[in-house]
Amino acid sequence: MNIITCYKIVPEEQDIVVLPDRSLSFARAEWKIGQYDLNAIEAGMQIVEAAGGKVSALSVGDKQLENSKLKKGVLSRGPEDLYLVMDEQLENSDTFLTAQVLTAAIRKIGEFDLVICGEGSSDLYAQQVGAQLGEMLNIPTINGISKITPEGNKIIAERTLGNEIEVLEISLPAVVSVTTDINLPRIPSMKNILAAGKKPIIEWDLSAVGLQGVTKQTEVISTLAPENVERKKVIFEGESEEVIQKLFESIRKELL
Amino acid sequence: MSKVTKVWVFAEKNTALAQLCAGGRQLGEEVSALVLGTKEEAEKAVSYGADKVYWLGSSKQDKMLEDYTATICELLKKESPNLLMMQASKRGKHVAGRLAANIGTSVIVDAAGIEIAGGMIQVKHMVYGGAAFRVERALGKTTITTVGPGLFNALPEDNSRQGSVVEVDFVEPAGSVKCLERKSKKGAEVNLSAAKRVVGIGRGIASQEDIKIVEEFAGLIGAEVGCSRPIAEGVNWMPKERYIGVSGAMLKPEVYIAIGISGQVQHMVGVNQAKVIIAVNKDKGAPIFQHTDYGIIGDLYKVLPALKELIKTNNEN
Amino acid sequence: MSSEKYEVIIIGAGLAGLSAAYSLAQAGIEVVVVERGDYPGSKNLSGGVLYSRVLDKLIPNFWEEAPIERYITNYLTTLMTKYDYFNLEYKGKALGSIPYNAVTVLRAKFDRWLAEKAEQAGAMIVTGIKVEKLIKEGNRVIGISTGDEEMLADVVIAADGINSFIAQEAGLRGEIKPLHLAVGAKALIELPRERIEERFRLTGNEGAAYAMLGEATRGVAGGGFFYTNQESLSIGVVMRLDDLVKEKVKPAEVLDDLLQHPMVAPLVKDGVMTEYGAHLTGEGGLHMVPAKLYADGMLIVGDAAGFTINSGLVIRGMDLAIGSGIAAAEAIIEAKGKDDFSEGSLSAYQRNLDESFVMKDLKLYAKTPEFMESDRLYKQYSHMVNHLFGKVYAHDMSPKEHLVKTAMNSLKESGISLFDLAKDGIKGVRAL
Numbered sequence A: 001m002n003i004i005t006c007y008k009i010v011p012e013e014q015d016i017v018v019l020p021d022r023s024l025s026f027a028r029a030e031w032k033i034g035q036y037d038l039n040a041i042e043a044g045m046q047i048v049e050a051a052g053g054k055v056s057a058l059s060v061g062d063k064q065l066e067n068s069k070l071k072k073g074v075l076s077r078g079p080e081d082l083y084l085v086m087d088e089q090l091e092n093s094d095t096f097l098t099a100q101v102l103t104a105a106i107r108k109i110g111e112f113d114l115v116i117c118g119e120g121s122s123d124l125y126a127q128q129v130g131a132q133l134g135e136m137l138n139i140p141t142i143n144g145i146s147k148i149t150p151e152g153n154k155i156i157a158e159r160t161l162g163n164e165i166e167v168l169e170i171s172l173p174a175v176v177s178v179t180t181d182i183n184l185p186r187i188p189s190m191k192n193i194l195a196a197g198k199k200p201i202i203e204w205d206l207s208a209v210g211l212q213g214v215t216k217q218t219e220v221i222s223t224l225a226p227e228n229v230e231r232k233k234v235i236f237e238g239e240s241e242e243v244i245q246k247l248f249e250s251i252r253k254e255l256l
Numbered sequence B: 001m002s003k004v005t006k007v008w009v010f011a012e013k014n015t016a017l018a019q020l021c022a023g024g025r026q027l028g029e030e031v032s033a034l035v036l037g038t039k040e041e042a043e044k045a046v047s048y049g050a051d052k053v054y055w056l057g058s059s060k061q062d063k064m065l066e067d068y069t070a071t072i073c074e075l076l077k078k079e080s081p082n083l084l085m086m087q088a089s090k091r092g093k094h095v096a097g098r099l100a101a102n103i104g105t106s107v108i109v110d111a112a113g114i115e116i117a118g119g120m121i122q123v124k125h126m127v128y129g130g131a132a133f134r135v136e137r138a139l140g141k142t143t144i145t146t147v148g149p150g151l152f153n154a155l156p157e158d159n160s161r162q163g164s165v166v167e168v169d170f171v172e173p174a175g176s177v178k179c180l181e182r183k184s185k186k187g188a189e190v191n192l193s194a195a196k197r198v199v200g201i202g203r204g205i206a207s208q209e210d211i212k213i214v215e216e217f218a219g220l221i222g223a224e225v226g227c228s229r230p231i232a233e234g235v236n237w238m239p240k241e242r243y244i245g246v247s248g249a250m251l252k253p254e255v256y257i258a259i260g261i262s263g264q265v266q267h268m269v270g271v272n273q274a275k276v277i278i279a280v281n282k283d284k285g286a287p288i289f290q291h292t293d294y295g296i297i298g299d300l301y302k303v304l305p306a307l308k309e310l311i312k313t314n315n316e317n
Numbered sequence C: 001m002s003s004e005k006y007e008v009i010i011i012g013a014g015l016a017g018l019s020a021a022y023s024l025a026q027a028g029i030e031v032v033v034v035e036r037g038d039y040p041g042s043k044n045l046s047g048g049v050l051y052s053r054v055l056d057k058l059i060p061n062f063w064e065e066a067p068i069e070r071y072i073t074n075y076l077t078t079l080m081t082k083y084d085y086f087n088l089e090y091k092g093k094a095l096g097s098i099p100y101n102a103v104t105v106l107r108a109k110f111d112r113w114l115a116e117k118a119e120q121a122g123a124m125i126v127t128g129i130k131v132e133k134l135i136k137e138g139n140r141v142i143g144i145s146t147g148d149e150e151m152l153a154d155v156v157i158a159a160d161g162i163n164s165f166i167a168q169e170a171g172l173r174g175e176i177k178p179l180h181l182a183v184g185a186k187a188l189i190e191l192p193r194e195r196i197e198e199r200f201r202l203t204g205n206e207g208a209a210y211a212m213l214g215e216a217t218r219g220v221a222g223g224g225f226f227y228t229n230q231e232s233l234s235i236g237v238v239m240r241l242d243d244l245v246k247e248k249v250k251p252a253e254v255l256d257d258l259l260q261h262p263m264v265a266p267l268v269k270d271g272v273m274t275e276y277g278a279h280l281t282g283e284g285g286l287h288m289v290p291a292k293l294y295a296d297g298m299l300i301v302g303d304a305a306g307f308t309i310n311s312g313l314v315i316r317g318m319d320l321a322i323g324s325g326i327a328a329a330e331a332i333i334e335a336k337g338k339d340d341f342s343e344g345s346l347s348a349y350q351r352n353l354d355e356s357f358v359m360k361d362l363k364l365y366a367k368t369p370e371f372m373e374s375d376r377l378y379k380q381y382s383h384m385v386n387h388l389f390g391k392v393y394a395h396d397m398s399p400k401e402h403l404v405k406t407a408m409n410s411l412k413e414s415g416i417s418l419f420d421l422a423k424d425g426i427k428g429v430r431a432l
């Protein structure tokens, strides 16, 4: 089975700095692979390891995609090759534009049976791109997938919803978004990382996928951190009886 | 606040539908509800506040709600409402995304506020795991957004309200996702949001058995037990209903006690409204200490038992 | 378990490991660097003054491309008591021209840049993986193990820093004495570049380096440093481990106090602390360098080999790390020519080191650690000097004494005997 897994490069949340005017600064942020996209890559790998085939990874975005450590990071998790669509116009892309570019890139890649997206990107967590992508590619699509079993030219999948589990039969090609409990993503080994350095990486810009001049469909008016809730920050250090006694004294009225 | 002309609402559940209808009334001059269900259910939407009901028909045995996407899509293209609000459930988000792709827009998910400013719809929603709120506006004719529980309060049901019910023809979907089986999943009903005191467990707890230690502690002070996301999704030591944060439960307890939780923003937004936050963490640098009223830097396996003893002695006296 | 084999494996992507990797890769040798941190530099901490002549040897005209912060033109020595301080400043014209004598660097950026250079040259760098132990065949080191995986090599270079348990495992190094170790705590404070230039009287990319003695460390053996970067300041304290334990002080608290000190506070005012970290560093100089730096199939470089010089006024380790990395690479290139990676063949490393500034400087400064052991240096001299100048400048209507007399009084006040003073003076001149 030919599988394409989609991942997004996102800023490390802990490195986002709230400026005095409550706007956010990413100047010091490390960038990383979206946490839940690792589940998508792993899901693809488990399918081809069980049933044969090939996994390609795909991401679209701005210059953050150039980070060689992140490219290796993706490839060290198993995919055989990596496709990137990099363009300044894709900075802070909205879900529609992202899905549009992914659609064009996937068409250009050509042959595929299954596209796997994560549950949501770590920054926007819109849980949208998978559904939009499926619709744009005009193939079956579904979200919330927590188990995939290949069966000829279709897959049998479990979908976890609030209080029920659906067993679905999905004809291929299709786009699925997987949940975080579908698997535990592997930690790449030293040899995986070394092998990753030798795998092919194909880089395109927007015109290479025939999408010169596309734009976002939403306009951001403001992005501001919420007002801080002031906390007392009475912090004790240590595990001795006295320290815990002191802690207890100060929180006694909250606990009893 | 000024209003837009046409607001559409769609929900899986009646409680959500009632809330969305009420929201629709605040935002739009005419509210239309899309209803999949019996004729009675369709009519009920009027009593929630809808002026018009697009009745998609009774749900068919062999069809999933998602199979109605094409049907809704045709209607949407024809009528171009200003705003479509969908229930922020997994199904709701999925259908919303597919509709948006068809009409050429993005969905603005999980609205925390919807405003009409200068005739334009602006939706506020969390980004970066709750580190910020973004106000965003869709550029196309129709804004599609998903709305979680609690943004709008349902109006009292009014059976005297008048409205029209229009039956919509089913449009056969192109692709094929067939539901073979449905298994009900019994998640214990928990209502963390009602609890006055909540103890949250994080990855600082070393094994599933050890959760007992925390449960006993919670029992002593009459608290409910919740957890961080990795405890519920990842190691799966606690049911999903119990995880707290931006993608889990959003709480407003009197007291929140975080045990072995690092305090990432995605978790903290779920408890930031707590009156008092107490934390036990062995890492001095853990972000949680920036958000606590009372904290202790120490091993939970030493702190909790000692604290338990103190509470017990105190209770006895 | 099948094991891949490479020509050289380097444990640790600090400056020592990366310099060796870069030199080896340039010579066409197949080299893998294994680093436990998420990226090169992520776990490293330095005050940040790199004596950079050796970098010019590694990467000619490095200043054209390396992410250097400022070149140091102003050296200040500060003797401080709790409320007073005495500064001695040197500014030299030559210090500001290429090839620069010393530059400030931020390791998170600098190490990553050097890692990229090494990768471009052909080295392979693996991050996020910790080496657990060496694989040996008899006495010969033949590879490394991460616990789950093994990888073989003709030569393994231990570049794993001051705590090097790899060097210990190889039997090249014993336990380090606490006397030879110091704890460094450092904060990074961001400040707009114009402010820095104004406050420190700098033009363009000129930089200042303060060495602070006395109250900077609350009298604990060691010193404080304070360096300018482009848009931030690096400030920290280095305190000898044995004395730190004895005096029961916490580095973080000492650093907090230092930030409040009347000399420091106005210079860091309105700055935002964006990083804080603590790390061990060597204090022993030549005394902590192991007797043998090579074994069959193995070499040790940088901090792992004990290459630091702490003269009280300057801490040097980065330049020695680079220098030893180059020396190791050259020895391996030579050994490869003979296809002999035995101890005898790799002893060329020792020869290269002896011929380079690394050993020469270590020998030159061999006496400093002893000199630095003197308590007087940290506690009494600062008091004496500040007392003296306090008297000299105080015009409190009392009749002025002769300067020599004032000095003698200050000396008496400080509790240092003339004999001690003379002894320290001689030691100091010999050591610094």
Ligand SMILES: Cc1cc2nc3c(=O)[nH]c(=O)nc-3n(C[C@H](O)[C@H](O)[C@H](O)COP(=O)(O)OP(=O)(O)OC[C@H]3O[C@@H](n4cnc5c(N)ncnc54)[C@H](O)[C@@H]3O)c2cc1C
Pocket: A035, A036, A120, A121, A122, A123, A125, B129, B201, B202, B203, B204, B205, B227, B228, B229, B230, B231, B243, B244, B245, B246, B247, B248, B249, B259, B260, B261, B262, B263, B264, B265, B266, B267, B270, B280, B281, B282, B283, B286, B298, B299, B300, B301
């Ligand atoms: C899009 C997105 C949405 C997310 N939504 C949520 C959400 O809704 N809710 C949520 O919780 N997370 C959410 N997360 C995950 C979140 O980013 C963090 O990964 C998670 O909250 C961390 O959980 P933790 O604090 O339990 O674990 P860790 O971050 O691993 O922290 C464990 C802590 O335990 C401490 N500790 C360890 N041992 C001990 C001991 N013996 N005694 C005392 N302390 C100890 C450690 O010092 C550490 O601080 C989301 C992430 C993303 C990307």
Ligand SMILES: Cc1cc2nc3c(=O)[nH]c(=O)nc-3n(C[C@H](O)[C@H](O)[C@H](O)COP(=O)(O)OP(=O)(O)OC[C@H]3O[C@@H](n4cnc5c(N)ncnc54)[C@H](O)[C@@H]3O)c2cc1C
Pocket: C011, C012, C013, C014, C015, C016, C017, C034, C035, C036, C037, C040, C041, C042, C043, C044, C045, C046, C047, C048, C049, C050, C051, C129, C130, C131, C132, C159, C160, C161, C162, C183, C184, C185, C186, C236, C237, C238, C279, C280, C281, C301, C302, C303, C304, C307, C308, C315, C316, C317, C318, C319, C321
């Ligand atoms: C506070 C302070 C201030 C200093 N100031 C200065 C200064 O101003 N100027 C100066 O020249 N020097 C200074 N030094 C000294 C200087 O930082 C060191 O000498 C220098 O970093 C040594 O480089 P290295 O490459 O040998 O080791 P390191 O830079 O320590 O690198 C060792 C690397 O090995 C990795 N590693 C360790 N164990 C393993 C393992 N098992 N598996 C895989 N990877 C491993 C580590 O993560 C690290 O990246 C200072 C030191 C301190 C602590």
Ligand SMILES: Nc1ncnc2c1ncn2[C@@H]1O[C@H](COP(=O)(O)O)[C@@H](O)[C@H]1O
Pocket: A006, A007, A008, A009, A034, A036, A037, A040, A058, A059, A060, A061, A095, A098, A102, A116, A117, A118, A119, A120, A121, A124, A125, A126, A127, A128, A129, A130
């Ligand atoms: N820029 C992107 N490039 C590739 N895939 C993406 C991108 N953004 C989102 N995705 C995929 O779509 C999923 C859902 O993203 P979102 O709709 O932003 O929550 C992610 O988990 C990824 O699998």
